[in-house]
Amino acid sequence: MSAPRPAAGILPAAIAVFRRELLAEWRTRVAVNSLFLFAFAVLVLVAYAVGPTRLSPEDRPTVNAVLLWIVLFFSAMTGLSRTFVHEEDAGTAAALRLSAPPSGVLLGKLLANVALLGAVTVFIVPLFVVLMGFEIRDPPLFVLLLLLGTFGLASASTFTAALVSKASAKGALFAVLSIPLLLPPLIAAVSGTQVAAREADFAAGLDFVRVLVAYDGAVTTAAFLLFDAVWRE
Amino acid sequence: MRVVKGLGFTVKALLGLGMAAICWAAFLWARPAQNFVGESSRIVFFHVPMAWVSTLAFFIAAWHSAVYLRKRRIENDDAAAGAARLGFVFCVLATVTGSIFARVMWNSYWNWDPRETSIVLLLLVYGAYLGLRGALEDPERRATLSAAYALVAVVTVPFLTFAVPRMYQSLHPDTVLNVRGKVEMSADIRTVFFSSMVAFMILFFWMWNLDRRVSRIVRERAA
Numbered sequence: 001m002s003a004p005r006p007a008a009g010i011l012p013a014a015i016a017v018f019r020r021e022l023l024a025e026w027r028t029r030v031a032v033n034s035l036f037l038f039a040f041a042v043l044v045l046v047a048y049a050v051g052p053t054r055l056s057p058e059d060r061p062t063v064n065a066v067l068l069w070i071v072l073f074f075s076a077m078t079g080l081s082r083t084f085v086h087e088e089d090a091g092t093a094a095a096l097r098l099s100a101p102p103s104g105v106l107l108g109k110l111l112a113n114v115a116l117l118g119a120v121t122v123f124i125v126p127l128f129v130v131l132m133g134f135e136i137r138d139p140p141l142f143v144l145l146l147l148l149g150t151f152g153l154a155s156a157s158t159f160t161a162a163l164v165s166k167a168s169a170k171g172a173l174f175a176v177l178s179i180p181l182l183l184p185p186l187i188a189a190v191s192g193t194q195v196a197a198r199e200a201d202f203a204a205g206l207d208f209v210r211v212l213v214a215y216d217g218a219v220t221t222a223a224f225l226l227f228d229a230v231w232r233e
Numbered sequence: 234m235r236v237v238k239g240l241g242f243t244v245k246a247l248l249g250l251g252m253a254a255i256c257w258a259a260f261l262w263a264r265p266a267q268n269f270v271g272e273s274s275r276i277v278f279f280h281v282p283m284a285w286v287s288t289l290a291f292f293i294a295a296w297h298s299a300v301y302l303r304k305r306r307i308e309n310d311d312a313a314a315g316a317a318r319l320g321f322v323f324c325v326l327a328t329v330t331g332s333i334f335a336r337v338m339w340n341s342y343w344n345w346d347p348r349e350t351s352i353v354l355l356l357l358v359y360g361a362y363l364g365l366r367g368a369l370e371d372p373e374r375r376a377t378l379s380a381a382y383a384l385v386a387v388v389t390v391p392f393l394t395f396a397v398p399r400m401y402q403s404l405h406p407d408t409v410l411n412v413r414g415k416v417e418m419s420a421d422i423r424t425v426f427f428s429s430m431v432a433f434m435i436l437f438f439w440m441w442n443l444d445r446r447v448s449r450i451v452r453e454r455a456a
Contacts (some may be wrong), residue, residue, distance in 0.1 A: 159385060163378050167368040176364050180357035181385060184392035187350075215392055221389045226381040229302050233377045 010107065013100035017108025018059045021083060022115065031116060036077035039124045042071045043131065051132025054189050061197035064134040069190045071128070073153065073182065080157040081174040083109045084165035093165075102231040105226055106158070110220075113154040121150050135197060141205040142196040148212035149189035155216060156181040159223040162230050235308070237445045240438070248435050255429050263425045266418070273337045275332055278425055282433035284327035287355060290320025290437060293385035294362075298380035307452065308445070310376035314366060315385060315444035319437060321359040328352050351393045358386045372452075376440075 025031055037180050054061055087093045096105060128134060136142045138223065160177045164170045192208030195201070259278040266344035294316040299308035312347055331349065332342045343349065369375035418426065 156385075156389075160382075163365065163382055166374060166378060167365065168370075169368050173364060173368050177361045177382065180354060180361050180387050183245045183354055183357070184389055187393070211392065215389070218388045218392075219385065222385045225405055228304075229377055233374050 010101055010104040012114070013104025014107035014111065017096075017100060018111045018115075021109060021112035021119060023225060025112070025116070030121070031079045031082045033186060035075050035116065035120050036123060038078045039071055039075040039120050040127075041043070042074065043128055046071070047128075047131035050132065052131070060133070060135070061194050064128075064132050065133070065190050065193035068128050068134070069149070069186055069191065071124060072117070072121060072150065073186060075124075076117055076153045076157050077115060077178060078173045079120075079215055080113050080154060081161040081170065083113055083158065084161040085170050085174075088165045097231065102228045105164070105231065106224060106227045110155060110158045110223075111175060113158045115153055117150045117154045121146055137198065137200040138202055138205065140198040141202050144209055145192045145196065145205070145212065148209065148216055150183060150187075152185040152212060152216045152219065153182060155220045155223060156185075159219070159227065159230075162227065166230075175177050181219070183188055183210055188212050188215070237308070237442060237449065239446065240442055241329065241376060244435070245439065248432065248439060251428070251432050252436065255425060255432050258425045259429070261326070263421045264419065268420060270338050276334045277422075278427045278429045280327060280330040280334060281426070282430045283330065284352060285430065286433050286437045287320045287324035287327055287352075287359075288440075289434070290316045290323060290388065291355060291358070292442075294320065295299070295383045297384040301376055301380045302384075307372065308379065308449065309447035310372075311445050311452070312441075313380065315441050315448060317359060317362050317383070319440055321356075321363060323437070324352065324356050324359055328356060345394075351390075354390065354393045358390060361400065362386065 017056040050067070087096060098160070100108075129136065157174075157178055160174060160181065163177060164174045167173055188208040188211040192205045192212070195208065247256070259275055263278070264271045294313040297309045297313035297316065300306075301313065331352065334348075335344060336342045362379060363384055366375055366379045369378060377431075391416065
């Protein structure tokens, strides 16, 4: 490949980083494989142990909602740190620092993580619904919560991955740092999913949608403001 | 660069005497409140100030983190780390005292009431912050990255503190920092309570002051 050129602005840089992430991932498929296999393994375990029949009908919305977000959350913890950690490990971080403005790097990697987590979600959710007999009374609300929730998961995880890539004990530290940041959106997403499963009342779930929108906006903004200092360290 | 000075004899003496007086008043002068099991209302003089101080300490740490990222003075990192270490201790104490109170009052140690959930979140944030600091060797990198984490965390903490209680109809009586409690406090309880709040804040500032001064000495010795 030719020597890296400084990108003109944030958006072209972000698109370049995004495409590069997807391309690199497609060639090796490491993160994709680990993410999908992990999610699938947890799903198989849960479906076997709990399944559609072992829960009483009143408990099903509550428990299934929690289990679904547990699968998604731990999939995120498994696969989303690779984007920065691998950069440092492979020694390509310095070249990236020279080629693109920090916000462009963050945006590109954020979009790549969103795409990755989104792909896992698209794969897992239908399987989960079928294998667990998860009845969703309000599909539009459910889809909205999935979109907002996975974006929030990816956003906070990408920033934490950047922090962790410079530290020792990266694997354990990534989950430890991410969990406190992700507790609010997870609580909102789980509660909203429970509402979506129980009743076809979009308005009732709107509180949780609002929390997720606010959280996604707040954390993504904070990440962009702080990333410059983190990246240059 | 501004050197942190000690608090001085008068403040420390007043703090010592004041705390002693509050401890005496909390157990021997204030009457137990109504609607509480036995003498258990006395915990409000200790549990609430500690929970408040642990929250305050976190915002102080976040403030100094922001100033550090701006000015890059290592003293701000010392201040942030010190506030976080102390805040963590106060947070653990607040959680434990709250849990004991819940056991006495409602016969179960933990209920995931919104306030309980937010103190656990604060505990996790402190743990994560201190864990991150522990994993970073280089002082400047440690300061920068932990400052960045503290600032992202300060953005997310209000969600559980303010948003979640509005989302849930808590079936449990509000346990801490509730308006209901303040309005219904009798005069003697109110006196001891507010004195205790002030005393615990001064206690925190004193301990934090000591920590900052020690950090500076340790850093200068190592250099």
